[in-house]
Amino acid sequence: MLDSLFSSGWWTDERILWVFLLAKILLFFGVVFGVVAPVMIWVERRVAGLIQDRHGPNRVGPFGLLQSLADGIKLFFKEPLLPSQVNKPYFLLAPIFAVLPAATAFAVIPFGPPTTLGGFFETPQRLQIAELNVGILFVMAVTALSVYALVLAGWASNNKFSVLGSLRASAQMISYELAAGLAIVSVVLLSGSVDLVGIVESQKEMWHIFPGILAFIVFLPAIYAETNRTPFDLPEAEAELVVGYHTEYSGIKFGLFFLSEYAIMTTVSAMCVLFFFGGWEFLPGLNWDQIGIDVVESLFGTLLAVFWFCFKVSLFLFLFVWVRWTLPRFRYDQLMDLGWKTLLPIAIFNIVLTAGIIAFT
Amino acid sequence: MTGLDISFYILAIFLLGSSALVAFRPRPIEAALWLILHFFLTSILYVIMGSHFVAIIQLLVYAGAIVVLFTFVILLLNLNPEELGLKTSVSWASFVLFLGGIGAVLLCLHVATPELLAPLSEVERASDFGSIESFSRALLGRYVWGFEVAGVVLLLAVVGVGLLAYKKPKGSKLS
Amino acid sequence: MNLADYHGIWILLGIGLAIGIGAVVATHIFASKRFYPNKLNPYECGIPTEGVGSTRFSVKFYLVAVSFILFDIETIFMIPWALSFRDYVDSGNGPYIFVVGAIFLFILTLGLVYEWRRGLLDWNK
Numbered sequence: 001m002l003d004s005l006f007s008s009g010w011w012t013d014e015r016i017l018w019v020f021l022l023a024k025i026l027l028f029f030g031v032v033f034g035v036v037a038p039v040m041i042w043v044e045r046r047v048a049g050l051i052q053d054r055h056g057p058n059r060v061g062p063f064g065l066l067q068s069l070a071d072g073i074k075l076f077f078k079e080p081l082l083p084s085q086v087n088k089p090y091f092l093l094a095p096i097f098a099v100l101p102a103a104t105a106f107a108v109i110p111f112g113p114p115t116t117l118g119g120f121f122e123t124p125q126r127l128q129i130a131e132l133n134v135g136i137l138f139v140m141a142v143t144a145l146s147v148y149a150l151v152l153a154g155w156a157s158n159n160k161f162s163v164l165g166s167l168r169a170s171a172q173m174i175s176y177e178l179a180a181g182l183a184i185v186s187v188v189l190l191s192g193s194v195d196l197v198g199i200v201e202s203q204k205e206m207w208h209i210f211p212g213i214l215a216f217i218v219f220l221p222a223i224y225a226e227t228n229r230t231p232f233d234l235p236e237a238e239a240e241l242v243v244g245y246h247t248e249y250s251g252i253k254f255g256l257f258f259l260s261e262y263a264i265m266t267t268v269s270a271m272c273v274l275f276f277f278g279g280w281e282f283l284p285g286l287n288w289d290q291i292g293i294d295v296v297e298s299l300f301g302t303l304l305a306v307f308w309f310c311f312k313v314s315l316f317l318f319l320f321v322w323v324r325w326t327l328p329r330f331r332y333d334q335l336m337d338l339g340w341k342t343l344l345p346i347a348i349f350n351i352v353l354t355a356g357i358i359a360f361t
Numbered sequence: 362m363t364g365l366d367i368s369f370y371i372l373a374i375f376l377l378g379s380s381a382l383v384a385f386r387p388r389p390i391e392a393a394l395w396l397i398l399h400f401f402l403t404s405i406l407y408v409i410m411g412s413h414f415v416a417i418i419q420l421l422v423y424a425g426a427i428v429v430l431f432t433f434v435i436l437l438l439n440l441n442p443e444e445l446g447l448k449t450s451v452s453w454a455s456f457v458l459f460l461g462g463i464g465a466v467l468l469c470l471h472v473a474t475p476e477l478l479a480p481l482s483e484v485e486r487a488s489d490f491g492s493i494e495s496f497s498r499a500l501l502g503r504y505v506w507g508f509e510v511a512g513v514v515l516l517l518a519v520v521g522v523g524l525l526a527y528k529k530p531k532g533s534k535l536s
Numbered sequence: 537m538n539l540a541d542y543h544g545i546w547i548l549l550g551i552g553l554a555i556g557i558g559a560v561v562a563t564h565i566f567a568s569k570r571f572y573p574n575k576l577n578p579y580e581c582g583i584p585t586e587g588v589g590s591t592r593f594s595v596k597f598y599l600v601a602v603s604f605i606l607f608d609i610e611t612i613f614m615i616p617w618a619l620s621f622r623d624y625v626d627s628g629n630g631p632y633i634f635v636v637g638a639i640f641l642f643i644l645t646l647g648l649v650y651e652w653r654r655g656l657l658d659w660n661k
Contacts, residue, residue: 337659
């Protein structure tokens with residue numbers, strides 16, 4: 001049946017690639033925004049309950065799984081409050097600005113190995129929405145742009161808490177972006193590639209976590225700070241700033257900020273896995289080929305690799321939640337000291353160390 | 362006219378429009394927003410020209426870092442248009458006049474010197490023109506001294522920041 | 537790499553815009569609106585508003601932003617260096633490329649040390 005469908009002449013190679021692209025977008029976008037974000041919000045609340053010895057949401061649907069859906073619908077029909085002091089057009093623009101980087105940042109994240117989909121394609125196709133060979137830089141650039149949503153939200157709200165929250169958030173994000181950037185330089189040194197698929201392929205023999213342990217130690221706090229998560233959630237320190245830059249936001253506009261936070265969280269978790277934990281490779285020093293599974297040609301192998309990648313990413317997502325409900329919050333001067341006086345020197349030292357080892361051994 | 366040409370001209374119109382709005386919007390923070398759009402469109406222009414690495418750098422450095430500084434300065438001073446002595450809005454006539462003027466100049470250039478707009482032939486440009494690999498080969502080969510000097514220039518800038526923006530407190534604990 | 541590689545990004549940008557604008561517009565159409573002046577006050581934990589919303593803030597934030605730009609540019613210079621590092625090592629030029637990068641990083645570190653000594657990185661002083 002497939003043969004007759006594909007022999008009708010409409011399916012030129014170009015059109016097949018377009019359909020493949022749209023399928024990838026639907027799949028990846030749908031999973032990140034439609035499944036990961038709502039489920040993560042539920043996981044967050046359930047784990048918080050577990051850690052604090054209480055229940056958490058458990059009424060809507062099995063185990064309360066549909067709680068996020070119910071909340072989303074509720075947020076939609078909440079009053080679209082526009083406080084009198086806000087600068088209206090920019091106040092409305094800020095949540096849209098928050099969604100844009102969240103929606104584009106994962107365009108270059110490969111969620112599986114290049115595959116022929118069980119022989120459907122003649123050459124292996126990448127499971128990546130945009131095949132940029134400057135993948136790392138693209139993710140860095142897009143996450144850098146997410147600062148503006150916070151600045152705009154704080155400024156347009158014209159509220160003390162919002163302004164202070166957005167200032168803190170942006171200063172913190174740019175400080176830790178440096179540490180993250182220098183950690184990424186070490187990853188590029190180790191793998192000799194700025195293409196995310198190339199980085200994973202360079203980890204076939206050995207994951208970067210072992211030679212790049214220092215880079216990972218720098219990178220992990222940096223991504224927590226960039227996503228404004230505990231212990232770096234000073235922008236929304238509720239004891240002093242209400243909730244920071246989105247104090248004046250309610251209803252679905254708040255929901256958009258919330259949604260994009262979880263989408264960015266997914267992206268940076270995926271980056272962690274791709275940079276240090278071998279992407280979709282099986283175990284450190286033991287790749288799929290060695291245990292006799294062909295991830296390129298066989299459909300089963302591909303699905304297994306994609307599943308394995310998703311599993312690793314979800315471990316990191318869980319770590320985000322676990323850390324949030326375990327660690328207390330930093331003070332602002334401690335935060336800046338950690339970023340500039342600890343992580344930045346370690347990152348610079350690590351680059352010299354890594355480069356020296358590669359050059360002289 | 363190919364599709365690429367058409368998209369270039371559409372892009373150029375938006376580019377000019379956004380850059381004009383940077384100049385004509387009364388609130389500094391609005392101007393900064395238009396500047397971000399402008400940098401974003403410029404990076405698309407680089408993509409069309411095939412300079413993928415420069416396109417990303419444009420986003421990363423200009424839109425991602427320099428405009429952050431601008432917005433900080435704007436918020437720091439927190440000036441209203443009234444305080445700056447500007448009218449609350451600039452008339453649309455001057456905006457249109459400005460764009461029209463720029464457009465006329467560009468049209469004259471287009472008519473007078475068509476060879477400037479002709480694309481590079483395949484011989485003139487290497488196959489990996491604009492890629493990060495060719496960039497790093499050039500940077501670390503022929504222009505390696507420029508690379509080091511850039512470091513020194515940045516060091517000077519760091520020192521300049523320290524000298525200009527921060528006075529070491531003498532005696533007193535408060536700065 | 538060609539222009540077709542960017543299609544996915546445009547589509548994602550479009551979807552992002554559609555979600556953002558769609559949600560904001562839809563909520564203003566469908567949701568209930570019962571506003572009264574007190575509800576629209578700026579949020580101040582329930583007490584009447586004091587002073588103006590936007591206050592001037594510490595110059596430290598500005599210093600952080602300037603330092604960020606400088607170090608960010610240096611980071612971006614390091615990426616092409618890191619990318620071609622292995623090529624140079626493989627062709628026997630390892631020491632050369634190491635020294636090139638080390639000098640550059642040394643200069644960067646000087647800047648960091650300067651800021652540190654001068655107290656630009658001390659948030660509390």
